[in-house]
Amino acid sequence: MNNTIFEAEGLSKQFGGEMALQNINMLIEQGDIYGFIGENGAGKTTLMKIISGLVYPTKGTIKLLGKTEKRDISEVRKQMGVLIELPSLYPHMNAEENLCFYCKIHGIKNTNRIKEVLNLVSLSDVGIKNAIDYSLGMRQRLGLAIALLNEPIFLVLDEPINGLDPTGIVEMRKVLTRLVEEEGVTILISSHILSELQLLATKFGFIHKGQLIKEVSAEELLQSAETKISIKTTDTAAAIKVLENELQIHTFTLSNSGEILIPKELIDLEKLMSIFIKKDIPIEGINLSTANLEHYYMDLIGE
Incomplete structure (x- = not known):
């Protein structure tokens, strides 16, 4: 597979008279944990939605998993896992039932995968408790489990540690690091907890008012x-x-x-x-x- 997981050239998005993204040039390579940093409203979620096919750019081009044509990009998105904003859960279903539903959506027939992802996100012991009774941190864990069901090559995570306690944040970091090191997953992740992002990411992109103002590796950050x-x-x-x-x-x-x-x-x-x-x-x-x-x-x- 091409070493380029995602690339944007001249990417812009306009909502009415407002520019959400302006001429974004961005590169995510295989094995990166790309920390995406910016204030609220900077354009992080908009770009993640473009990558995920939930929003279409006003202009510019993207390459996803080596593909540039719209039809091909739509196909390779099946190899992605996405958690943007709050996860979509059925409140009156438990964790296993929610995952069973998403297995059907993704056409996943290996039901053992449900137990695997529940173990990964430390939700294997929640039993029949319905999602409506979950804490915010538990909902975030289940959202990540859903994103991992299809064994993705590329994970797009918008604030995945939101609502997690300190122990949960450490566990999440270990899970994501293991996915990269042992399974070759590439991750794009945003978070306002920059101290945690600094411990996790191998590369950083800084966005401000819709403009990507800097990309820097973790090594370059330390040397700076x-x-x-x-x-x-x-x-x-x-x-x-x-x-x-x-x-x-x-x-x-x-x-x-x-x-x-x-x-x-x-x-x-x-x-x-x-x-x-x-x-x-x-x-x-x-x-x-x-x-x-x-x-x-x-x-x-x-x-």
Whole structure:
């Protein structure tokens, strides 16, 4: 199969007089976990719906699983799994009954697949409890199970960890990583929990006001920001005075939360701690900070 899973060239979508997407050029390759990042209304869901065939672009072209013709694209979409917005569940059916229904829709005759996906998303113990009584996190898990029924090559997931507790988020990360590493699945995923997305994704696309403003690999993200020593103190003024007068360090910044950030190469961490202790500077916390996805995105959009 072609290594290109999805490619967009000059993709735009207009709703009335409003441009939801503007000239999107985007590339997702086999094995990527592509983290799609943007504010509400940036165009993430619109693009995912175009990929899934739920919305048609105003202009531009797409390539999906190596296909460019509309008829061929419609056919290869059968090899996709999709979870966009809230999953469509029958509220008065339990998990197994919902999955049985979707097996019929997809023409899946292997009923063992139902137990497999329920185990994957940790819903094998819900029994006869109907979907109407599920928590938001349980509904998200069942939605993912539905998306996995047809053993997809390409998964499109819009906020799949929405409503999950911390344990559920970790489990979801493990499931998605295993799908990529063991089954060769490629994933496009959006989430507002950027710290979690940074742990999961291998590539990031940043969209703002309908425009894809940057694509970057996880490795490039890490290399983009220098490692800094982060100091939290109750006496910032005194700490700054020590940095400038005692250590001759003038290259530092203050974070929004009041932490002092110093480029790591300017001073040894142990020496810094020793000076602060000697000068009776009260230290609440000191650590090394690396590239932060949230800060990277906010810098990109100028906020």
